[in-house]
Amino acid sequence: MRDDHDGPHGPPLTHSGASPAHVARSGNAPVRGGTALVELVRLAVVVLGVAVAYRLAITEALPAAVPHDALPWGSEASQLMAVLIGAAVGYVAGGVLGRFALGRIDAAERRFSQVAAGDLLAGLLGALAGLFVAAGLTWPLLLVGSGLLTIPLAVLIGVVVVAGGIRIGSARGGDLLRFVGASGRLQVATPSSGGSAKVVDTSALIDGRLLDVCRAGFLDGALLLPRFVLYELQGLADSGEDNRRERGQRGLDVLGGLQRASGVALEVVDRDYPEIEAVDAKLVALARDQGAALVTVDANLGRVAEVQGVRVLNLNALAETLRPPVLPGDVLSVKVAKPGKEAGQGVGYLSDGTMVVIEQARDRIGNEVACEVTSILSNPHGRMVFTALTDAQPLRTADTA
16 A cells, blocks of 8 residues: 555655665665774774784783794884784774675665564564573573583574574564554454454445544454455555545545554454455454454445344444434424523523523523524534524424423
């Protein structure tokens, strides 16, 4: 799924025709701070070489290997020569080692730039887990036996276990992130199951209200997005028909919003049912196998799923349940209970406590009046209904508070 800010065929191109990411990571582009890194490594190796050479000189190792009569300047001269030789060797070896390290870092940067942040975090968690396991396994080895044998063995065990932890963490990254409570798009090997999991239908994504419901916190647990639903959305978005293409693009936009929404865990499920051709039948089978609910706006699909024992969350049914008790144009019979704040206004109440403001009804306090709804004002604290007196027959009667 490409970003809305991208061009029609991918990221925006530079004047040379290449994308900025490709230019930044091309083989000829220098790595930021590359020269400084090489020189720092060279300096460290030079210091190490000088220290080793001086140590050899003052411990008589070098004079034993080189006869004193070959050094006309005496022991101090031999130490000076050892330091110069160590610096020269360190300078050359440091340059080679620094360029090698720079090349490895550059390759790692190119590789990790293509890895999602979630996978990197999962690999890090796996490495930490492997490090703890390795410490537990190797600690007894270091307490017994000769260090010449136990230290290399402990290092070997540590490297193998940590590498295994990284591999396992990367392979089960989505599951690890789900375990620590991460949200967003999760690529999992074992999708969530049970009543808290919900399989998302294509129609629910295209409808668009699912994103608002999730943002409001009315859907908890994980949303399971089958890959065949993702492919169906992509097929709609690539359709030659304008209506189908708009529906597909709207579904992909909603999917992108769910990925970015906080508190929403969206799990991409790779499980497929090759023996089943219809996408609706696959959705029902997946929801039944996972013990999950099915989120849809397709009434027929909902009926089929309920017959097979799948719990259905129909967004249309939710919208109907949350429908305002009255709508503009409705005619009500309301008892005026008290005067309103503005001149001429009277106030009554619906049976659920909703305040009804009636224009030009201040002189009708205590009486039932017929009024037509003109507008409805909703806010987080409740709802107010504004009406005007009418001679039409009321459709319903509102009880007083």
